[in-house]
Amino acid sequence: MTAPDLSVSLCGVRLANPLVLASGILGTSAELLERVARCGAGAVTSKSCGPTPRTGHPNPTVLDWGHGLINAVGLSNPGADEEVRILRDAKARLAPLGVPLVASIFAETVQGFGEVARKVAEAAPDFIEVNISCPNVEAEFGRPFAADARDAAAVTAAVRRAVSLPIIVKLSPNVPDIAAIARAVEAEGADAIAAINTLGPGMVIDTDSGKPILANRTGGVSGPAIRPIAVRCVYDVSRAVRVPIIGIGGIMSGRDAVEMIMAGATAVGIGSAVYYRGPEVFAAVREELRGFMETHGYADISQMRGLAHGA
Amino acid sequence: MALDLPTAFRIRDIRDESPTVRTFALDGAIQAEPGQFVMVWLPRVNEKPFSLVDDAPITLTIARVGPFTEAAHHLRVGDRLWLRGPYGRGFDRLARPAVLVAGGYGAAPLAFLARRLRAEGVQVSVALGAKRACDLVLMDRFRDAGCSVHPATEDGSLGHKGLATDVAARLLDANPDAALYACGPEAMLERLARLCSERGMPVQFSMERMMKCGLGVCGSCDHHGLLVCRDGPVFSADQVLGARENSPSPCGQQ
Numbered sequence A: 001m002t003a004p005d006l007s008v009s010l011c012g013v014r015l016a017n018p019l020v021l022a023s024g025i026l027g028t029s030a031e032l033l034e035r036v037a038r039c040g041a042g043a044v045t046s047k048s049c050g051p052t053p054r055t056g057h058p059n060p061t062v063l064d065w066g067h068g069l070i071n072a073v074g075l076s077n078p079g080a081d082e083e084v085r086i087l088r089d090a091k092a093r094l095a096p097l098g099v100p101l102v103a104s105i106f107a108e109t110v111q112g113f114g115e116v117a118r119k120v121a122e123a124a125p126d127f128i129e130v131n132i133s134c135p136n137v138e139a140e141f142g143r144p145f146a147a148d149a150r151d152a153a154a155v156t157a158a159v160r161r162a163v164s165l166p167i168i169v170k171l172s173p174n175v176p177d178i179a180a181i182a183r184a185v186e187a188e189g190a191d192a193i194a195a196i197n198t199l200g201p202g203m204v205i206d207t208d209s210g211k212p213i214l215a216n217r218t219g220g221v222s223g224p225a226i227r228p229i230a231v232r233c234v235y236d237v238s239r240a241v242r243v244p245i246i247g248i249g250g251i252m253s254g255r256d257a258v259e260m261i262m263a264g265a266t267a268v269g270i271g272s273a274v275y276y277r278g279p280e281v282f283a284a285v286r287e288e289l290r291g292f293m294e295t296h297g298y299a300d301i302s303q304m305r306g307l308a309h310g311a
Numbered sequence B: 001m002a003l004d005l006p007t008a009f010r011i012r013d014i015r016d017e018s019p020t021v022r023t024f025a026l027d028g029a030i031q032a033e034p035g036q037f038v039m040v041w042l043p044r045v046n047e048k049p050f051s052l053v054d055d056a057p058i059t060l061t062i063a064r065v066g067p068f069t070e071a072a073h074h075l076r077v078g079d080r081l082w083l084r085g086p087y088g089r090g091f092d093r094l095a096r097p098a099v100l101v102a103g104g105y106g107a108a109p110l111a112f113l114a115r116r117l118r119a120e121g122v123q124v125s126v127a128l129g130a131k132r133a134c135d136l137v138l139m140d141r142f143r144d145a146g147c148s149v150h151p152a153t154e155d156g157s158l159g160h161k162g163l164a165t166d167v168a169a170r171l172l173d174a175n176p177d178a179a180l181y182a183c184g185p186e187a188m189l190e191r192l193a194r195l196c197s198e199r200g201m202p203v204q205f206s207m208e209r210m211m212k213c214g215l216g217v218c219g220s221c222d223h224h225g226l227l228v229c230r231d232g233p234v235f236s237a238d239q240v241l242g243a244r245e246n247s248p249s250p251c252g253q254q
């Protein structure tokens, strides 16, 4: 048998393998994005950037609670102007490696999303990822746009009008019917869907002081504990839409990546596993994925995609 | 044993090192390597990184520089503080005579290192720098561990009048087969890196960056693609220079 082909095409953009660095993990500088690309990622996503600089929440912001992480970083970012500089630098470093760049954005208003998208597009990333699903700024921003099909659609439409780049819309698992949200953003021109953002919000209380540990009190839950929910979300979304899906949530191994692809994902996001296995996780999962395909006789990723949907 | 969630300890002893620096000994122990750090949490205040001065008992030396460290200085014997860790990569202890160079509270991780090196039978000389004699910290710990201590003060109130790096240059000339370990202001580290590269001597230093997670995921402690919390905080001079000159970064611990 010939060696399996791990490459995938996401909206016409080639990824050497389906593994994508998820937003908010090590995506704060051009050098770190380059490092993750050298570590074997098929594509890398920058930390979500908004219109103006934000310092985020005070510490503690990220904890290992025993079965995953919980975080309330609070969308710290340098603002769109500085982000364009970082993304340009990142793009230049990634180009020779053949690793595409996903630029993640957020805003407080529908109009704001369009403006940040237009600004960030100046750096010519390969994709724009629209983060409408951060659970950690509810106190300031109100309910995430991903919680309501009409809001999610309106944001998608605003970004669609602003840029011609492929748009990925990132959904929240914290809704009763994620498929309905997926349909709504597809109808407004989303080219791909990323699912899921963190679960919750959750809370961890220190029993000695009786106080929630995160300074924000609540935070988004990620890592191995949320994988079954992420897999179910991707399964539901892939029944509802035709656009490709980046399946994210609790992926730790090649086996987990296969599971996500069988649920219907075209690409697979990796976030918290960087904590458990280091930045080396990308090459490790890639080789585990390759090994699985060799053992089971899969020639390419598409042969596994959506297998769970069969009779 | 590493602590994943902030865990409460009681303060057993407090010692004033200088007008602005205080050492806290806690009522518990963890297993750590010199150069590793912990994230210290004060509920409703903040959570910040501090080097271990010792792991048994857990000992921290805290300089008062802002709101968190101010709150820490209000703690009394019997009060609690919380910590998680230890995190990061500590010093590689080489089997050669050691020259330690500390600027200000940079003495903290080096005091732990000195104790371990001495226990392993290594000869240790320490250049300890501060503005005035009263600002020199942890001098007794280095002495008690059996190091030869060489203070330097900017006002000349004790030891050499000038910088710790002047003393370091002298110690390096006297110990041509030594290895250098340093922690302090980055200008001092830069100068030491130059001194050592001129002499072809190995040098490791502990660096500081703003930290949020301490876990190697948030990216806030980035230094040219190096994660200070996970790849460091201790780096060799070559690693830091390599990252700055952007020689393609290998994947893992650089």
Ligand SMILES: Cc1cc2nc3c(=O)[nH]c(=O)nc-3n(C[C@H](O)[C@H](O)[C@H](O)COP(=O)(O)OP(=O)(O)OC[C@H]3O[C@@H](n4cnc5c(N)ncnc54)[C@H](O)[C@@H]3O)c2cc1C
Pocket: B037, B046, B048, B049, B050, B051, B052, B061, B062, B063, B064, B065, B066, B067, B068, B069, B070, B105, B108, B109, B207, B208, B209, B210, B211, B233
């Ligand atoms: C690995 C590591 C080990 C450390 N070990 C010690 C130690 O043993 N003893 C000790 O007293 N301090 C240590 N620090 C520094 C300590 O974490 C900061 O002084 C502390 O966070 C300041 O908090 P604050 O709220 O009191 O002051 P802030 O108002 O937060 O800071 C006061 C000043 O210090 C600067 N600063 C704050 N944190 C950092 C940082 N992480 N890196 C660089 N500059 C910073 C700020 O920009 C500001 O100018 C260490 C830092 C790191 C990263």
Ligand SMILES: Cc1cc2nc3c(=O)[nH]c(=O)nc-3n(C[C@H](O)[C@H](O)[C@H](O)COP(=O)(O)O)c2cc1C
Pocket: A022, A023, A024, A025, A047, A048, A062, A069, A071, A073, A075, A104, A131, A134, A170, A196, A197, A198, A221, A222, A223, A224, A226, A248, A249, A250, A251, A269, A270, A271, A272, A273, B217, B218
């Ligand atoms: C520390 C941390 C920061 C994050 N920041 C962002 C962010 O800025 N934007 C975003 O869309 N998702 C963010 N996420 C969510 C991740 O991209 C991902 O969707 C989620 O963590 C689930 O994947 P995982 O289980 O592999 O971590 C963050 C997650 C973590 C753990």
Ligand code: FES
Pocket: B210, B211, B212, B213, B214, B215, B216, B217, B218, B219, B220, B221, B222, B227, B228, B229, B230
């Ligand atoms: S502090 Fe978060 S990556 Fe180092």
